[in-house]
Amino acid sequence: MKSNTTKIEVSAPKTAKRFVFVLLDKFSLLSFAAAVECLRIANRMSGAKLYEWVLTGDTDETEDTVSCSAGARFHVDFPLSELNREDVVLLCSGVDVQAATTKRILNWVRREARRGIKTGGLCTAAYVLAKAGLLDGKRATIHWENHDSFLEEFEDVHLTKSVFVVDGNRMTTAGGTSSIDLMLNIIADDHGEKLANAVADQLIYSSIRTDQDTQRLSVPTRIGVRHPKLSQVIQMMESNIEEPISPSVLAKDVGMSTRQLERLFRRYLSRSPKRYYMELRLQKARNLLMQTDMTVINVALACGFASPSHFSKCYRAHYNTTPYRERGAQASRLSV
Structure with missing residues (x-):
């Protein structure tokens, strides 16, 4: 069947922006998949390789897998290692984030952040960033179910109830479909609103939210x-x-x-x-x-x-x- 998709003209970069998804044990499949789909569709709608993505996690071998909260398992592309300075790191977590926040993960994310790499957390992964001290003095958000406990533990973080927050080189989302809102925001910044809107249309996502929108219903x-x-x-x-x-x-x-x-x-x-x-x-x-x-x-x-x-x-x-x-x-x- 022939596609009727209209190509969105953009100025393609010489090198695709690479997203490194760090899958933590029992991560949210929806938050992760929503983010990746936005990148895939942006490539398709532009007819260019604007983005690429790789998977890593708290593993020892490339053949190792990480399980999401729904039970599906994903092979990582490589164990935790030093990244390129231009990479964007997105930590993906879900239930029992405290248990998934290992010393190795904390040391690694601190080291990469010190090198100036843009770092974000999807769903409950703001907890990991806060535990590593990367959100001190910054605005952030986390899934509403974890809001109270986060406030008690991290007094130096300006916690909001927004669906997503971008504060400098730190990004956090509230979980679920808020990954889409963050990624559309990134795509719009990188290549314009027209491409971001085209991606939203492909996702049948009619109500694009901003960082001013709150995550819970009134x-x-x-x-x-x-x-x-x-x-x-x-x-x-x-x-x-x-x-x-x-x-x-x-x-x-x-x-x-x-x-x-x-x-x-x-x-x-x-x-x-x-x-x-x-x-x-x-x-x-x-x-x-x-x-x-x-x-x-x-x-x-x-x-x-x-x-x-x-x-x-x-x-x-x-x-x-x-x-x-x-x-x-x-x-x-x-x-x-």
Whole structure:
């Protein structure tokens, strides 16, 4: 079948820009594949070899493989080694990023960054860059599920909720399809908006996002309720986990009585404001227990609990296990 694709005229470089994808154990297949597809389609639409890509990872031999979180395995082109200064490094990670962040990976990425190589992290790989000290004083983003734990561990990083961030020679994405947005941004910078838009069309990607777009849905969309005052209260709750605000103060801030607020929550969310707030705090606590090395006491304080005993009681009532057992179970999973 003959293709009807219209070639986009660009000024092709003498040497293709090379992307080095560093695959970490249990990396996100979607984030990785989305990035590679953008490069492949850019080459196809331009009729020129604008980009090339290679795979590496924390392996000892070229024949070694790295497994993504979906279980598929990929052969690397070469083990970790010194790169060309013009290369672009993109670390790819996913679940259990702490376990995948080995000392060898950290030493290697620090060394290559010192040589001036542009370095990025897809999905949760901002964690690796931050652990290596490469995001200190810079803006960055990470998948929303890892947002709370990242904030607790890396105080010197200006964490945002953007779908992607480019700050100097550091790039980070929020995971999922945000890799497409980053790569389209790179393609537009390299070869113009026309080629980037053509790549988006090929991907049937109709809503190209910028670094000003946030990764999570708005509160009304997320909870399925479009009541402005309810949304406002929930946003206030989400922004004040460590020091919870009483329902009476929340109600006053949006111009209603405590009783009206209670009725609003019962009607739309089938729970009281106090119960909903508690669930938000416990959800953050579980993320911190699963994703950080914070002590249970510090997790309790970070989530607005005055004492470990009260925290443990609430946690058991909601999750049917204690914070200590949750932490132990997570450690066992990571050691497998």
